Amino acid sequence: MATLNIEIDGKPLQVESGETIMDAANQAGIPIPHFCYHKKLSIAANCRMCLVQVEKAPKPLPACATPVTDGMKVFTRSDYAVQAQKSVMEFLLINHPLDCPICDQGGECQLQDLAVGYGGSSSRYQEIKRVVREKNLGPLIATDMTRCIHCSRCVRFGQEIAGVMELGMAGRGEHTEVMPFLETQVASELSGNVIDLCPVGALTSKPFRYSARTWELSRRPSISPHDSLGSNIEVHVKDNKVMRVLPADNEDVNECWLSDRDRFSYEGLNTPERLTWPMVKQDGQWIETDWQSALQFVADKLKTFAPEDVGALSTPYRPAEELFLLQKLMRGLGSGNVDHRLRHSDFSLDEQATGGFWLGMPVTYMSRLNRMLVVGSNLRKDHPLMAHRIRESVRWYGELNLINAHEDEFLGKVHAKRIVPPSQLAATLAGVCVALAELKNQPVPAIAAAYLEHGGVVDDTARRMAASLAGGGQGATDGGRAVFLGNMAQHHPTSAQIHALAQEVAHLAGASFGVLGEAANSVGAMAVGAVPHHGPLRSSAIRGKNAAEMLAHSLKAYLLLAVEAELDTHDPVTALQSIAGADFVVVMSPYKGKSLDYADVLLPIAPWTETSGTFINTEGRVQSFSAVVKPLGETRPAWKVLRVLGNLLGLAGFDHNDSKDVLRDALGDTPTGNVQAYLCNEIGPVAAAPAALGPGLERVAEVPIYQTDAVVRRSPSLQRTLDASLPVARMHSQLIARLGLTENGRVSVRQTASALTLKVERDDHLPDNCIRVPCGHPLTAHLGPMFGPITAEPV
Amino acid sequence: MAKSDKDSLRLSQESLNQIDAEVAKYPADQKQSAVMGALRIAQGEKGWLSRELVEYVANLLDMPAIAAYEVATFYNMYDTQSVGRHKITVCTNLPCALMGANEIGEHLKKRLGIGYGETTEDGRFTLKEGECMGACGDAPMCLHNNHVMHTHLTPETVDALLDKLK
Amino acid sequence: MSLLTPSIKVCSWTQDFDAPASLATYVANGGYQALRRVITEKISGDDIIAQLKLSALRGRGGAGFPTGLKWSFMPRAFPGDKYIVCNSDEGEPGTFKDRDILRYNPHQLIEGMAIAGYVLGARVGYNYIHGEIFEIYQIFERALNEAREAGYLGENLFGTDFCFQLHAHHGYGAYICGEETALLESIEGKKGQPRFKPPFPASFGLYGKPTTINNTETLASVPWIVQHGGQAFLELGKPNNGGAKMFSVSGHVNKPGNYEVGLGTPFAELLEMAGGVRNGHKLKAVIPGGSSAPVLPGNIMMDCTLDFDSIAKAGSMLGSGAVIVMDETVCMVRALERLAYFYFEESCGQCTPCREGTGWMYRVIHRIEHGQGRPEDLELLNSVASKIGGHTICALGDAAAMPVQSFLKHFGDEFAYHVEHKRCMV
Secondary structure, rough: EEEEEEEOOEEEEEEEOOEEEEHHHHHHHHOOOOOOOOOOOOOOOOOOOEEEEEOOOOOOEEOOOOOOOOOOOOEEEHHHHHHHHHHHHHHHHHOOOOHHHHOOOOOOOOOHOOOHHHHHOOOOOOOOOOOOOOOOOOOOOOOOOOHHOOOOOOHHHHHHOOOOOOOOEEEEHHEEEEEEEEOOOOOOOOHHHHHHHHOOOOEEEEEOOOOOOOHOOOEEEEEOOOOOOOOOOEEEEOOOOEEEEEEEOOOOOOEOOHHHHHHHHHHHHHHOOOOOOOEEEEOOOOOOOOHHHHHHHHHHOOOOOOOOEEEEEOOOOOOOHHHHHHHHHHHHOOOEEEEEEEOOOOOOOOHHHEEOOOOOOHHHHHHHHEEEEEEEOOHHHHHHHHHHHHHHHHHOEEEEEEEOOOOOOOOOOOEEEEEOOOHHHHHHHHHHHHHHHOOOOOOOOOOHHHHHOOOOOHHHHHHHHHHHHOOOOOOOOOOOEEEEOHHHHHHHHOOOHHHHHHHHHHHHHOOEEEEEEEOOOHHHHHHHHOOOOOOHHHHHOOOOOOOHHHHHOOOHHHHEEEHHHHOOOOOHHHHHHHHHHOOEEEEEEOOOOOHHOOEEEEEEOOOOHHHEEEEEEEOOOOEOOOOOOOOOOOOOOOHHHHHHHHHOOOOOOOOOHHHHHHHHHHHHHHHHHHHHEEEEEOOOOOOOOOOOOOOEEEEEEOOOOOHOOOHHHHHOOOOOHHHHHOEEEEEOOHHHHHHOOOOOOOEEEEOOOOOOEEEEEEEEOOOOOOEEEEEEEOOOOOOOOOOOEEEEEOO | OOOHHHHOOOOOOOHHHHHHHHHHHHHHHHHHHHHHHHHHHHHHHHHHOOHHHHHHHHHHHOOOHHHHHHHHOOOOOOOOOOOOEEEEEOOOHHHHHOHHHHHHHHHHHHHOOOOEEEOOOOOEEEEEEEEEOHHHHHHOOOEEEOOOEEEOOHHHHHHHHHOOOH | OOOOOOOOOOOOOHHHHHOOOOOOHHHHHHOHHHHHHHHHHOOOHHHHHHHHHHHOEEOOOOOEHHHHHHOOOOOOOOOOOOOEEEEEOOOOOOOOOOHHHHHHHHHHHHHHHHHHHHOOOOOOEEEEEOOHHHHHHHHHHHHHHHHHHOOOEEEEEEOOOEEEEEEEEEOOOOOHHHHHHHHHHOOOOOOOOOOOOOOOOOOHHHOOOOOEEEEEEHHHHHHHHHHHHHHHHHHEEEEEEEOOEEEEEEEEOOEEEEEEEEEEEEHHHHHHHOEEEEHHOOOEEEOOOOOOOOOOHHHHOOOOOOOOOHHOOOOOOOOEEEEEEEEEOOOOHHHHHHHHHHHHHHHOOHHHHHHHHHHHHHHHHHHHHHHOOOOOOHHHHHHHHHOOOOOOOOOOOHHHHHHHHHHHHHHHHHHHHHHHHOOOOO
């Protein structure tokens, strides 16, 4: 890469050859007006706004598309350049409707901003202006297509980032219109980013429409509370209310993007379902009361139980400070019954693990991997922006191999895949392991060999995957190989087997090994010790029951921190039964929800926008945030509630002044270093335990993208998207025929509890002995566990 | 789209064979190159390109439906709205206009009772105004259903042509 | 006439025969001999390019770029895929010469492309034929099959290890696909939206591979040049303007049609060949190179010779050699209105000045033609035209602007009359 000397506006610069004038200007901080150029998208050079004067060139050249040459002299503000730029602006304004007073983009509109500098104060266009019909893009994106200036960013975004071309520009000339293919929604889970990309008010946020002007909003930084990436966000607040959420640039985490879930979940913050007063149930009636009374009541009651009869449960979506204090409180009471892993079913790894499970690499590396194996993951929907990074890897030189129980379009090239019933995940992985060992002339690991004798098969696909993993770059870092476990692999009844086998594959391949991560604070929850088998940073602590054990049978008392038992657990039926059978249930939650049915005390705690806190993302990045609005009503940050409760219970060490104190108490003075030291995916040897193949049908369940946690469940716009459609029962056409069902007909499915009638949909990507019914959804909650046998009959 | 609806869209084996022949002209990983030929063939069989037909062709070529729709709406010989059994496209560009194309156009409008871009009520004729077709020396001229060119038109030859097209 | 005699009828000689397009006619009269010699004697590509440069053959599609130079841009030693593409999109109003080559002499084009493939290292070629001449596309496909069956296309031609396959691809109604990068996009199965340059097709062309695109007539001239040498071709014309060219004459002449003459022929001679102005009328204006070329008043045109240099000196372009003749019955405002509509209709819509500006110019001219012109309109038109030209991704913007500017320059009085009197001067 040669270094060239150029001049822009008289300023000498050194630039790498191959870069454009726009790149050079950006590096030097010299602004050049533009619309279609975007640092993350391919060059289009069609808006022509960035025309600049280049010495010796016969006409003005587009800065975004012109490569620098040695000795080049560029003038971005000479009369010649400005004349060209002004002429383009004039052309843009002749058909652009004068909508500013009613357009949401007003005040944050690139066209407005550039028109100030380059537009005329009056127009000499006296002809008819074109009008464009609106397009329905669904509940998230509002369209005013007459405003479109045809920059094509939204089209390029679909092709290049979202992985699916949902918008195109049909027609020709003046009649060109941006549109989706059919008037169906734009369905990508990253679709909302076009709102940021659109330089005018053609694509705007539908939930936010007409609700505020940009200059009325305060902008406050925060961190997304949903998936394990920990996207950096900017929350916009007006009059103490969250109005919208935008991405904050962080090149190492979310770049400049947000998933739709992160962008629109805020709607769930301001619903009438919010719990705003402490409530206590007396004689079957809910009574609102004050904090003092409520907490005293809780403290008094808790002291009446033996420590081992009390269980504390939370989710990995809560900030680290609360989870830390929850386990400190329980252990202070003498109980180790604390856990956040509500969807897990196999806890045998607790003994084998040597640290907290994490991604195994910085997030940025995911864009530059060249051999990947992902096991048991609903990749796109569980990790929208990590899937985007993997697509980048695939586009450049990467090979992606998938082992899963269902196949949804990855939107990128998949090198090899095996779709198997959940009970066969481990055996399939074992097949790859054996093939890889053979390829590398290494001894076959014992656990994999055991599977071979129990139905594990080394077939062509296994060999293809092994060959793929054996190739590619060196080492476990940037440009190398990786084995990842997805959420389903972690929730699986034999997740220890899967983890151990995946680790063997990674060792053999010389690949990095890690988990993609379930939630915003999965790593944080482990790190602060909100688990029964160790304390913060794996310090030894009182041990107790894990989440499954706590929910298998009724304990006498439950302390539930933001848990919606019918939706957040591995087996909601058993969980609800156990909780309902307890003597005393304390629910701390931002919402009322179904806990009105089984709780004895309801304590309103803050969602992440109303409290300070910390999430640790899947790469171990400690990201702290402050509250962006004041708590609603009598809501309090949960860490404060737990501190007061700890004091009322007479426990030592509950005198923190602020959440920073709590974090220090949890993770020490150097949290980042301490967390890094704690993270480790390696586990000790695990004995093979091949699962017996059942003769019947198996359930395949995924948590729908917009049902992952309490806040997003309550966002009305997200609940109107295609991804939030009513659950159906998906089956292979052969299974449909075998069961005597009809496609689009109805079926009655049953697991351990009551039956559920669902619409039948065909999915020939499923194994023919599986029925795919999503879990974590109100309509399917009473079926039973996420994995296991399921029966079906015609209705 | 429900699978059963697709049968009514399904192209004949003859058409599918022709599309295969188009695909064979291009590198194996560039099936999209055949979309212009495939849309032409589909339109030839079904008369015009409905959205569903465009999607069907897109699926044959493993390309996004919207990308195929872009092509169908960009090139003006594709009809994305229904047309009569006989589409007459008259070039009225300057060279043809100098040689009497507008008069032929007017004659057609009068005989058919429709204007440019319109279809007769009985669905027999659609009249369209076209751009230069590269036959200026033979003006006035027109295309019948995109593929058959008639040149040196006079009102008489126009009448004879229309009478022949049932 | 035949390919073996160095006559002026470089491309049109087969029209003297029955079955002009047939392989038999072509082969019986020297066809495919140049290809055979080049391949079997392994003549060096450098030598052929040198002959092309000597011939002063310039692109016959409109841009007039020196062909030898263009071929030398290809990375001929690059081991990967490369392509030779023929631009038979012929959409420039007034142009209809390539149609005659395709239907009367397809094999000379095929041979020219095969020679190009050999020189440029391309194993595959595509001929992009605009969809409006679909029957001729079918004729060309038949010629391709003839050539394949006879062993002039395909694997191991003439028993050597040279392989070359040629396919036809049809457009379907878009003038912009005559722009070389839009044409490539169209072959790739996308909208015909031109690419920005650089990169140029010789480094990033069809499917991202090095590609050379030439006009039909340009490629069809190659076998003649290989047969008779660059010097002979040059001498058909005049210095720096080598060869013969087919001129498509249309408009107010008695015998519209294609006439193949040597470059440097006086325009007056071509006019006479075309039977002179019809009905004994007077010559008012001529567009010498297709509608994108500036219009010239009749008297200026009469002083020109038909070559790149002479017409450029007169303030226009040889372009595609499409000569549109207008007599005194033509209202120049109405003529410009129709041309302005054409560019508005055909703009691909990608870039701002063309997408918005062509519509603006058309609407203003439309008003003037319909008696609603305003005094400031003429200056407005020139201003808008000057803001389009040079600011667009491709030359369609310039092509839309030049007629407006030239019509106003030479016939401004008619426009002023329209504005003032709200009707035609003519």
